[in-house]
Amino acid sequence: MRQELSELESQQLADVIDLFHSPEHVSRRSQEYASEARMTMDCLICRSAFATLFEGVENGQSDEELSEVIISLCAALNIESYPVCHGAVALNIPILTHIIRTTPEATPRAFCGLVGQTNDNPNACRLEDPRFEWQVDLPPPAPVKNAPTDPRPLKIAVITDAHIDPLYEANGVADCGEPVCCRIGQTPVERYVFNSEAEESIIEQSIKNNAGEVTLDLSVAKKLRELRSSRQTRFVTPRNAAPAGFWGDYRNCDTPIWAFDNVIDTITETHKGIDVVYYIGDTIDHGVWETTYELIDDMNRHLVEKIRKSFGENVIVVPVLGNHESQPTNQFAPPTVVGKDLNTTWLYDALVKKWGVYLNEEAQANLRDRGEFSVRVRPGLRVISLNNNVAYKYNWWLVYDPLEAKRHLDWLIEELYKAEQDGDKVHILAHIPPGVSDLTHTWTREYNRIVNRFSKTITAEFNGHTHSDEFKIFYNLTEPSSPINVAWGAGSTTTYSDYNLNYKIVDFNPATYLPENIVNYVYNLTEANLRPNRQPHWFQLYDMKNTYALTDLSASSMDDLVHRMVTNNRHLLDLYAAFYSKISDTRWPHCNDWCKIDNLCKTVVTVLWERSKCEELRSLFFRK
Ligand SMILES: [Zn+2]
Numbered sequence: 364m365r366q367e368l369s370e371l372e373s374q375q376l377a378d379v380i381d382l383f384h385s386p387e388h389v390s391r392r393s394q395e396y397a398s399e400a401r402m403t404m405d406c407l408i409c410r411s412a413f414a415t416l417f418e419g420v421e422n423g424q425s426d427e428e429l430s431e432v433i434i435s436l437c438a439a440l441n442i443e444s445y446p447v448c449h450g451a452v453a454l455n456i457p458i459l460t461h462i463i464r465t466t467p468e469a470t471p472r473a474f475c476g477l478v479g480q481t482n483d484n485p486n487a488c489r490l491e492d493p494r495f496e497w498q499v500d501l502p503p504p505a506p507v508k509n510a511p512t513d514p515r516p517l518k519i520a521v522i523t524d525a526h527i528d529p530l531y532e533a534n535g536v537a538d539c540g541e542p543v544c545c546r547i548g549q550t551p552v553e554r555y556v557f558n559s560e561a562e563e564s565i566i567e568q569s570i571k572n573n574a575g576e577v578t579l580d581l582s583v584a585k586k587l588r589e590l591r592s593s594r595q596t597r598f599v600t601p602r603n604a605a606p607a608g609f610w611g612d613y614r615n616c617d618t619p620i621w622a623f624d625n626v627i628d629t630i631t632e633t634h635k636g637i638d639v640v641y642y643i644g645d646t647i648d649h650g651v652w653e654t655t656y657e658l659i660d661d662m663n664r665h666l667v668e669k670i671r672k673s674f675g676e677n678v679i680v681v682p683v684l685g686n687h688e689s690q691p692t693n694q695f696a697p698p699t700v701v702g703k704d705l706n707t708t709w710l711y712d713a714l715v716k717k718w719g720v721y722l723n724e725e726a727q728a729n730l731r732d733r734g735e736f737s738v739r740v741r742p743g744l745r746v747i748s749l750n751n752n753v754a755y756k757y758n759w760w761l762v763y764d765p766l767e768a769k770r771h772l773d774w775l776i777e778e779l780y781k782a783e784q785d786g787d788k789v790h791i792l793a794h795i796p797p798g799v800s801d802l803t804h805t806w807t808r809e810y811n812r813i814v815n816r817f818s819k820t821i822t823a824e825f826n827g828h829t830h831s832d833e834f835k836i837f838y839n840l841t842e843p844s845s846p847i848n849v850a851w852g853a854g855s856t857t858t859y860s861d862y863n864l865n866y867k868i869v870d871f872n873p874a875t876y877l878p879e880n881i882v883n884y885v886y887n888l889t890e891a892n893l894r895p896n897r898q899p900h901w902f903q904l905y906d907m908k909n910t911y912a913l914t915d916l917s918a919s920s921m922d923d924l925v926h927r928m929v930t931n932n933r934h935l936l937d938l939y940a941a942f943y944s945k946i947s948d949t950r951w952p953h954c955n956d957w958c959k960i961d962n963l964c965k966t967v968v969t970v971l972w973e974r975s976k977c978e979e980l981r982s983l984f985f986r987k
Pocket residue numbers: 524526645828829830
């Protein structure tokens with residue numbers, strides 16, 4: 364690329380690269396805490412990278428040639444290390460170029476608008492593509508019937524986000540500079556620690572916002588280089604990082620197989636009378652730059668076989684697809700896409716073979732078509748396993764056909780309507796929780812409308828994906844003070860990152876199928892790793908009803924609870940902050956008031972960018 368540039372242009376390119384260069388790998392920098400300047404910068408760099416890609420495709424460059432350009436850019440900007448850039452780009456390029464070639468409406472703005480989506484700022488990196496604006500049709504309200512129920516108690520184990528890493532190496536390298544560490548063959552990172560605040564303020568100076576038209580002032584790059592060369596902003600970290608723990612590691616490491624098996628064995632040994640297992644997705648590790656079809660297939664098989672063998676044939680398992688199950692990670696193509704390295708059908712077909720034993724023919728057909736299904740686990744109770752990874756902001760196929768996501772919600776409405784007609788209750792299991800910046804705005808808004816329409820039929824929802832322990836309250840759209848539904852986060856059986864592992868046991872009322880109590884179990888990883896030859900010491904962390912002094916787990920009780928947390932029962936907010944990371948030694952102590960309120964805010968935001976409930980809680984809290 365460089366030979367084709369004049370001297371001045373080369374200098375400009377060097378300036379741009381210096382400004383864009385991230386002090387740490389992007390994957391390690393929590394997007395939530397990125398400065399606004401850095402976000403604008405990321406948006407600009409994203410659009411430039413995609414513009415390069417679009418241009419290359421138009422000029423007839425091959426996937427290999429384009430990969431080379433993007434890999435160089437990725438490594439030069441320190442977005443990731445060279446091998447990670449190389450692997451991730453090679454896996455994603457066939458999909459990206461296919462979409463660019465076949466979709467006239469695709470633009471760099473659309474891709475970057477999705478990737479650059481943030482929790483609180485709709486203008487962070489505007490999408491500007493009217494195709495993303497759609498609405499579902501909802502049937503008119505109907506009277507809710509009551510079907511005959513089953514008087515037997517219903518006990519469900521909820522497990523999620525296993526992220527099993529078959530390459531996990533106890534005593535291996537836990538500080539490796541790649542997106543996931545503790546894997547065989549990795550080497551310690553030579554990391555510079557930057558005083559990034561000083562850098563960020565210079566980067567801020569480089570962004571000129573002229574009535575919404577953002578440009579870069581490259582003269583600032585000189586100052587930035589001076590600062591970096593003065594060495595006051597960076598120093599090499601000591602190389603004596605502790606090795607990876609036996610049972611897992613709080614750093615960026617996934618779950619050893621033996622630690623996952625221990626979760627399942629612990630549940631079956633400790634809790635008798637479990638009727639159903641809900642598994643909410645993300646079985647595959649975070650080695651996103653080197654996933655293979657075989658790895659995904661093996662781990663998906665191990666997970667369901669381990670659960671089936673330990674719980675026995677009489678316990679029904681309802682699994683959900685996570686964004687990590689696809690190849691490459693996060694990519695879920697519509698069923699009309701059949702090409703090699705492009706389609707997702709291979710995954711759905713493979714899952715029908717693994718999960719089919721729990722599914723009737725119709726459910727199998729739905730799983731094969733879209734990666735989702737509905738099962739009746741008791742008379743009067745249907746469980747819907749919804750594939751909402753299609754609406755994940757990193758799913759490039761959204762740009763190919765934004766309406767594909769709507770097809771999933773149309774199906775959900777059909778299922779809910781059938782259940783309503785029959786008087787059945789429904790539990791919805793979906794990997795990604797609504798309201799966070801991960802799902803598209805339209806999806807979260809329309810999902811909220813569906814929950815509103817069917818709030819009497821839906822009696823519980825469970826999500827995974829965040830790895831933290833949280834819940835979300837839905838409110839009546841026409842009467843916003845009235846809470847109508849709750850989605851319960853399931854946590855994770857990975858430590859990734861800075862979490863303890865957990866599982867939940869939920870008792871349901873057999874007449875209403877509403878949760879009566881949710882009990883969460885954890886162990887302390889530091890302690891477990893000090894005694895690697897002993898099974899981890901699992902204990903009950905809390906019992907929702909008694910720990911928070913709730914009369915029941917209804918939406919109004921939960922709404923009352925979050926209000927008490929910011930007014931006269933603030934010690935409960937401290938508890939919530941502790942439980943959020945499952946009392947992780949490396950996360951909990953760092954959660955100050957701002958962090959506590961941020962966590963709590965997530966409980967009341969179910970539509971992206973609609974934050975009035977959050978502001979209400981925030982102002983109640985800081986009023987003191
Ligand atoms: Zn996950």
